[in-house]
Amino acid sequence: MEFETAIALDRSNARAFFQLGQTWMWLGQPEAGIPYVEKAIRLNPHDQTLASHHATLGLCHLLLGHADQAIDLLRKARAENPRSYGFHLWLAGALGFKGDLDEARTALAEAIKLKPEMNSLKQMRASSVGNSDYVALREKTFYVGLRRAGMPEE
Numbered sequence: 001m002e003f004e005t006a007i008a009l010d011r012s013n014a015r016a017f018f019q020l021g022q023t024w025m026w027l028g029q030p031e032a033g034i035p036y037v038e039k040a041i042r043l044n045p046h047d048q049t050l051a052s053h054h055a056t057l058g059l060c061h062l063l064l065g066h067a068d069q070a071i072d073l074l075r076k077a078r079a080e081n082p083r084s085y086g087f088h089l090w091l092a093g094a095l096g097f098k099g100d101l102d103e104a105r106t107a108l109a110e111a112i113k114l115k116p117e118m119n120s121l122k123q124m125r126a127s128s129v130g131n132s133d134y135v136a137l138r139e140k141t142f143y144v145g146l147r148r149a150g151m152p153e154e
Contacts, residue, residue: 028133030060051080096145104149
C-alpha cells in the first residue's frame, strides 16, 4: 500500500497514518485502522482536519459495536465542525445504536437539515464507499442506529 511506503519513508507523516487508518476501516477492518488514526492524532494534535480524525475513530468504534466510545468521539468531531452533516449523521447512528433515541433523532434532524438529499437509507447506501466487509459492518451497527433514530428505508 502506498501509505505504508509513505510511512516507511517518513515516520512522522500524520496524513499517511490517517489515510491508512481510513483505508483499513473501508476495507472492513476498523480494528486495524484505529491505531493508525490514533497515531496521526498524536503526531499532529493541532491538525486542521482533526474533526475528521475524531469522526473516523468514532465510526471505527461504532462499526465494532463500541457505542459509548463512538458517541464520545463523534460528539467531539461535531463540536469541532458542526457544519459537517456526516458528523451529525454518524452521531445519530451511534446514539440510535445505543438506544439514546431522543438525542439520536435530534442529531438525525440536524444532519438532514444540513444535507436534505441524504434522507433515507437508500440514499446512504447509494453514496457509500467500502468493500463488502465494511458494508456488512455498517448494516449491523450504523444503519441499525439510523433506523432506530427514524431514518426511513426509502
